[in-house]
Amino acid sequence: MKDIARQSMSIKVESMDLLNGQIKMEAHASATYLAMASWCEQNGFFTSAKFFFKQAEEEREHMMKIFNFLVDTGGNPISPEITDINHDYSSITDVFESTLEHEVKVTKSIHNIVKKARETGDIATERFLDWFVMEQVEEENTIRDILDMIEVTGTEGVGLQMIDNQVANWIE
Amino acid sequence: MNVIFQSTYYTLYQAIDERCFYIDFGNKTVRMSLCQLLSLRHKVMNINIEDHFDSDLNSHGFEVLMLCNKAHLFILNTLEVLDLKNLIENGFMEIGLSVRSVELTR
Numbered sequence A: 001m002k003d004i005a006r007q008s009m010s011i012k013v014e015s016m017d018l019l020n021g022q023i024k025m026e027a028h029a030s031a032t033y034l035a036m037a038s039w040c041e042q043n044g045f046f047t048s049a050k051f052f053f054k055q056a057e058e059e060r061e062h063m064m065k066i067f068n069f070l071v072d073t074g075g076n077p078i079s080p081e082i083t084d085i086n087h088d089y090s091s092i093t094d095v096f097e098s099t100l101e102h103e104v105k106v107t108k109s110i111h112n113i114v115k116k117a118r119e120t121g122d123i124a125t126e127r128f129l130d131w132f133v134m135e136q137v138e139e140e141n142t143i144r145d146i147l148d149m150i151e152v153t154g155t156e157g158v159g160l161q162m163i164d165n166q167v168a169n170w171i172e
Numbered sequence B: 001m002n003v004i005f006q007s008t009y010y011t012l013y014q015a016i017d018e019r020c021f022y023i024d025f026g027n028k029t030v031r032m033s034l035c036q037l038l039s040l041r042h043k044v045m046n047i048n049i050e051d052h053f054d055s056d057l058n059s060h061g062f063e064v065l066m067l068c069n070k071a072h073l074f075i076l077n078t079l080e081v082l083d084l085k086n087l088i089e090n091g092f093m094e095i096g097l098s099v100r101s102v103e104l105t106r
Helices: A004-008 A013-042 A046-072 A092-120 A123-128 A130-153 A159-170 B034-045 B049-053 B078-094 B101-105
Strands: B002-006 B011-015 B020-024 B029-032 B062-067 B072-077
Touching (some): A004 B034, A013 B034, A046 A092, A046 A130, A046 A159, A092 A159, B002 B078, B011 B078, B020 B034, B029 B034
Antiparallel strands (some): B002 B011
């Protein structure tokens, strides 16, 4: 019997479901970073705002990478619905701490998909996610470095201004 | 046409010559490409069956399902939705695109 399904689709539906969840997560991250950029602009952290505008674009690029992978493999990519975007932060430290929390969540989610792809023998998905695994190492490291810089600089006196200026070092 | 899986109310077929699938819904048989079958799977698996037991969330206990780019419309009761979920889960396992549908997607 001809395998019409396999000829039309090269990954497992379990991987497709998890990747659609990841599309949503990346879209949520993009919207969250846009909200952070807005907060930074409104509170005078203009360099940090630029940083978050760029982060928002990057997260959307990640989302599109996964979306296109599902298209290429014959899957059914779902355009995500995004709700519950937080716009309230108590300080610039709070903004970057929330960013790190978000990145850790994204990392865990990607690792989970890699593990599940391994379980199901979905080599294409596993290999596709290699890039994301390394990208997350870089993303987490960037935010950790910024948080270290905030701690060293301190938020007293001109500290906040210095922190904002220093963020420029992490805008590629 | 080969039968891929038969549930209580529905049957999923594969038509090799036409390179497509058919679902016999009892009163109507619908032709589907794999893309359309994936779209049906997405819709059916996203139905929260628990809502059927909460009169605030689903007061009538029915689901309206539009298939194949709105070419077909079905109104399904709770038992029919459960049976369709069963058909989809087992059907995808039979065609080799799923390993253990429910557990892994959670």
